[in-house]
Amino acid sequence: MTSLDLLSPGTRARLVSIGGERAFRCRLMELGLLPGTALRLVRKADLGGVLELEVRGCRLTVRHLEARSLAVVPLEG
Amino acid sequence: MSTLPPTRAGRRTRIALAGNPNTGKTTLFNRLTGLSAKVGNYPGVTVESEIGTLRLASAGEVELADVPGTYSLSARSAEEVLAIAAICGLPPLAPPDLVLLVVDATALTRNLYLALQVIETGTPVVIALNMWDMLASVGVEIDAAALARELGVPVVPISAQHGQGLDELRLALDRALAEPASARPDQRLVSESPLLREDIASAAAALPEDWRVEDPRRRDALALWALLSLDEHDELASAPKELRDVVLARRRAAADVGRELDAEIIRGRYEWIDAHAPRFLRTRAQVATSRTDQLDRVLLHPVFGFAAFLLAMGLVFQSLFSWADPAIGAIENAIGWFKALVVASLPEGLIADFVGDALIEGVGSVVVFLPQIVLLFLFIGLMEDSGYMARVAFLMDRLMKAIGLHGRAFVPMMSGFACAVPAILATRTMERQRDRMLTMLVVPLMTCSARLPVYALLIAALFPPSELFGFVPVQGLLMVGMYLFSTLVALAVAAVLGRTLFKGSSMPLLLEMPPYRRPDLRSVAAMVWRKSRVFLTEAGTVILACTVVMWGLLSFPRDAQGEARFDARASELAQAGASDEQLAELENERAAAALRHSLGGRLGRGIEPAIEPLGFDWKIGIGLLGAFAAREVFVSTMGVVYGMGGEVDDQTTGLRQRIQQESRDDGAPVYTPLVGLALMVFFALACQCMSTIAVVKRETRGWRWPVFLFVYTGALAWLCAFAVYQGGLALGLG
Numbered sequence: 001m002t003s004l005d006l007l008s009p010g011t012r013a014r015l016v017s018i019g020g021e022r023a024f025r026c027r028l029m030e031l032g033l034l035p036g037t038a039l040r041l042v043r044k045a046d047l048g049g050v051l052e053l054e055v056r057g058c059r060l061t062v063r064h065l066e067a068r069s070l071a072v073v074p075l076e077g
Numbered sequence: 078m079s080t081l082p083p084t085r086a087g088r089r090t091r092i093a094l095a096g097n098p099n100t101g102k103t104t105l106f107n108r109l110t111g112l113s114a115k116v117g118n119y120p121g122v123t124v125e126s127e128i129g130t131l132r133l134a135s136a137g138e139v140e141l142a143d144v145p146g147t148y149s150l151s152a153r154s155a156e157e158v159l160a161i162a163a164i165c166g167l168p169p170l171a172p173p174d175l176v177l178l179v180v181d182a183t184a185l186t187r188n189l190y191l192a193l194q195v196i197e198t199g200t201p202v203v204i205a206l207n208m209w210d211m212l213a214s215v216g217v218e219i220d221a222a223a224l225a226r227e228l229g230v231p232v233v234p235i236s237a238q239h240g241q242g243l244d245e246l247r248l249a250l251d252r253a254l255a256e257p258a259s260a261r262p263d264q265r266l267v268s269e270s271p272l273l274r275e276d277i278a279s280a281a282a283a284l285p286e287d288w289r290v291e292d293p294r295r296r297d298a299l300a301l302w303a304l305l306s307l308d309e310h311d312e313l314a315s316a317p318k319e320l321r322d323v324v325l326a327r328r329r330a331a332a333d334v335g336r337e338l339d340a341e342i343i344r345g346r347y348e349w350i351d352a353h354a355p356r357f358l359r360t361r362a363q364v365a366t367s368r369t370d371q372l373d374r375v376l377l378h379p380v381f382g383f384a385a386f387l388l389a390m391g392l393v394f395q396s397l398f399s400w401a402d403p404a405i406g407a408i409e410n411a412i413g414w415f416k417a418l419v420v421a422s423l424p425e426g427l428i429a430d431f432v433g434d435a436l437i438e439g440v441g442s443v444v445v446f447l448p449q450i451v452l453l454f455l456f457i458g459l460m461e462d463s464g465y466m467a468r469v470a471f472l473m474d475r476l477m478k479a480i481g482l483h484g485r486a487f488v489p490m491m492s493g494f495a496c497a498v499p500a501i502l503a504t505r506t507m508e509r510q511r512d513r514m515l516t517m518l519v520v521p522l523m524t525c526s527a528r529l530p531v532y533a534l535l536i537a538a539l540f541p542p543s544e545l546f547g548f549v550p551v552q553g554l555l556m557v558g559m560y561l562f563s564t565l566v567a568l569a570v571a572a573v574l575g576r577t578l579f580k581g582s583s584m585p586l587l588l589e590m591p592p593y594r595r596p597d598l599r600s601v602a603a604m605v606w607r608k609s610r611v612f613l614t615e616a617g618t619v620i621l622a623c624t625v626v627m628w629g630l631l632s633f634p635r636d637a638q639g640e641a642r643f644d645a646r647a648s649e650l651a652q653a654g655a656s657d658e659q660l661a662e663l664e665n666e667r668a669a670a671a672l673r674h675s676l677g678g679r680l681g682r683g684i685e686p687a688i689e690p691l692g693f694d695w696k697i698g699i700g701l702l703g704a705f706a707a708r709e710v711f712v713s714t715m716g717v718v719y720g721m722g723g724e725v726d727d728q729t730t731g732l733r734q735r736i737q738q739e740s741r742d743d744g745a746p747v748y749t750p751l752v753g754l755a756l757m758v759f760f761a762l763a764c765q766c767m768s769t770i771a772v773v774k775r776e777t778r779g780w781r782w783p784v785f786l787f788v789y790t791g792a793l794a795w796l797c798a799f800a801v802y803q804g805g806l807a808l809g810l811g
Contacts (some may be wrong), residue, residue: 004129022339023509024585026305029343030149031589042370045377049475052377052590057215058184059369059590061471063478066585 005067007041012075019069032056090139096179098146099591101207106143106238110548133251151306156505168512197298201260202230209234216361223357229262271737283323358383369592381656404448412441439624453495454605463594481575483512484586493523497769521764522567527708538733539753563761627703643667692752704765755802763794
């Protein structure tokens, strides 16, 4: 198990848990990223400090800082 | 402005148009209503919503209200609060007769979350399955009939952009209005655990009676909504305290036994979606790299992405400041021509003065901003519609965060370069009150287009064209310098306020990156049209009123004796065969004497002690007073003050010369470059704009923050102008 910010771009993973404050957790879950959901890290913006993920066919961005509180398990392939 | 009556009795049938952001909702709205839509006010909520008329075969004319896009019914931003109030029908709004829910077919499962929530409320729903034509490109197949069966509501595949499926949609709306039961599932779709049912029952018992909770399904839906939405600090000011207390207590009690209410509620809906999806959704093999990916590789690139961004911003500014020029000139000419025409047809005297100088000039000073406002909204519309705006937030987030602002503050800040009024309205998309207040309080510091005429006048009059190092034009440099100065001050103020008054963290950035799409020009144009109309009516009425008041202050009371003396001297001069120049000189003197006598003149002299340390005299004081209504009024007021008549703009060489020649009693010039600089610094920082104050008051629902804004910017302006002037004198630059 690792955290989302440590994945390398292109990796698929399954979300295990979300940390951080309630408003953030709720919004992530309502956008379809619940524990157990599969995701793909699309890219990291070196300058922006932001990560882009693909969840349920949609693209979301989260900050590096908050990505640290998302625990994930990388998926094979 | 049309107003929606709050009660159901005696009003037209209303359909609320709802959906996730970026689903083509607004395009569909424009398709269905044409340009007939008006910006209306929801009573009591004081937030505009666009309302159009939709013609249906049997229901006749019905109202279609465009609700702000939202991912869920749990409100966090001010805009979402309105969406929820409009969809659920929370007081003072009545529930709509029908919800037309736009669903992006290419992101179906995510969009179905909101659909489930809306269907739960028991209001009849028709789903428009938009982007139907793009399914193949994302490798997805949807069985619309099966989806309708599972959800228990009509589903119509459409393409809003290409106008496909709209007749079928109108038919479905008509049928659902005639038979509401056909647009409602027979039973609740999502079932809850017994534990969660207890939480729902307890929240339902605390719901206020005026939320129309007779229907048990609606009561449960609102209870679920409360459990998910209410928090210690949220934007839902209207939720009663008892309900909030119950929700907080249930959440705490659940947490004590290791349950997370939010996760249970949200998971319930997604589990339903995932369990039922195989019956209507088939995903084929992933398509190869999409166009969006290819574009993002460049546009989000750490180097090329920023270059592209700077280029885009450069284009926006270039258009705002040079492309808009011909249009502005044409409008000014047209107003001048119209004024001459009207004034010539009126008998000379007070009425002609009033109509010409106060009314026509007053309206003109607002209309002149229209080209820039239109261009700005056009660019914002194009950036939003194409999907680029989300990338901008992505690129700017680190910079904004370092200052303590939210990534979403960038768009309002940029809009502030045109006009603070729409910029403040643009803060509604922010989810946290702290982020929103902080942005609202610094946006008025951005150099808006109303400051331009003032800078242009002062720079042209006081700084002769010359080059620094032989090639950098000093005048242009000063202009750019003023922009930089105001932006840096705005960022510094945000950093200070964010660490003092608005302590706390900003909302974590969580954005959707919509795929790039070709902007729909029809809906962008319709948006520009509506926003411009709001600007003209909102800012227009205030500025016009202020111009009229300023005109009155500068024209009354009249000095009958003084006038008589000037009349006598004029006829003496005329008899002595004086030149036109001498006569004109006398007229100037007469105007100056009248001004000194007027109420405005007395006010100007009254505030002189306060502005003397900044190097300003009482005549500039009058201009400053006038500019507190609206900055651009400064130029026309100075025209009146110096007896040039109201027909001056920054291009009038006469006013420039007059400013250069204006001298103090001891013969020293009033306007030195140093005074000009101090004056520009004052203008850069002071919130001299009634419309901004009015809009902040409306958005914050009180006088506290507008007063704070006015006082802090005024104090900052005075201090900085003081530092510039006195510092300059000390350095021997006076």
